[in-house]
Amino acid sequence: MAPNLKDVVLSNSEDPVKPVEYRGRPVDPPKPKVINNQPSQPQYEWEIVWRNVILFLYLHPFAIYGLYLLVIACKIKTICWVLALVFLAGQGITSGAHRLWSHRAYKARLPLRIFLCILQTMSVQTPIYDWARDHRVHHKFTDTDADPHNAKRGFFFSHMGWLMIKKHKDVSTKGKTIDLSDLEADPVVMFQKKYYLILMPIAFLIPTAVPWYFWGETLWNSWHAAGIFRYTLLINGTWSVNSVAHIWGMRPYDKNIKPTENYFVAFMTFGEGWHNYHHAFPWDYKAAELGNYGLNWSTGFIDLMAKIGWAYDLKTASLDIIKRRIKRSGDGTIKVKEDVDAHGHEHGDSIWGWGDEDMKEEDKEDLRVFNKLNTA
DSSP: OOOOOOGGGHHHSSSSOOOOEETTTTEEOOOOOOOOOOOOOOOOOOBOOOOHHHHHHHHHHHHHHHHHEEEESEEEEEHHHHHHHHHHHHHIIIIIIIIITEEEEEEEEHHHHHHHHHHHHHHHHHHHHHHHHHHHHHTTTTTTSSSTOOOOOHHHHHGGGGBBBOOHHHHHHTTTTSSOOHEEEEEEEHHHHHHHHTTTTTHHHHHHHHHHHHHOOOOHIIIIIIIIIHHHHHHHHHHHHHHHHGGGGGGGTTTSSSOOOHHHHHHHTSSBBHHHHHHHHHTOOSSSSSSTTTTTTHHHHHHHHHHSSEOOOEEEEOOOHHHHHHHOOOOOSSSOOOOOOTTTOOOOOOSSSOOOTSSSSHHHHHHHSSOOOOOO
């Protein structure tokens, strides 16, 4: 009977395997089947945060209903109130938690820090301390498992799914390497962190109560328009920076990273959509190369605060450093006509903003600072 080649067991020893004969003729022994236990894609364990899942299931349909009421049933004063809330709370995120506290792109006097803290609390997007910590980790480890909203895990995950499951262990492990001493030294940040659970409900009560008390809007309309719709619109705007602006758009400053330049996101977030530039120069207070306020109202707000003396040391990239970056790593959507010598200028290492220990000295020297405080 002919040997069953499937039954041949290969030895793991170094001795050569004896050839198998079939009808007097040698045949090659079967090759062992190699089972690759290493997955081709990262495997994730999903531990669902049901509290957030239920919250989001409530917020989004009732936000649509709130928009319907805002258009059909609410008074003009209520519409203006909602728009004002969206802008002001948005500044708490963009000018406050993001550009000031996360990236240290400018400095703010105590009155402005208190004002921005109040606005950021109105946004109900976690305490400033937590927001800035997660955002610094995002910049330092962009689109890796240490990134809280890693865009490589898909649109839904980077938009809102990351808040519906427990964070990847790398987020906390590598997050511990980020310097947060400046946040811990800020009494405004630490006060808000300590009393956040007391302060946070006020961010819904006051916006709802004002239209009802001052101009007779119904509580039902006020709650769904000034409360639910306003909040849901804000958080989706913020989330769109993590999702939309990491997928769709141009990469004129660095084609090797996922963040893009996205006009829609810039409009939704008062200027946070110039994301490719922002990841290239996270310490630039403008978060964009643009010199106008058309789709960057947050820059206009900071400039206004600088004029009244509440903001100072506004940091921005020089034209030369921008040109060098475009020539070296841009995707070609922006053409640089002048020949600029790159002189070995390198941005290979990601940084979270001004003060990152990995920031190169030449970057610190080759920038412009506006409204610099005179300490003399």
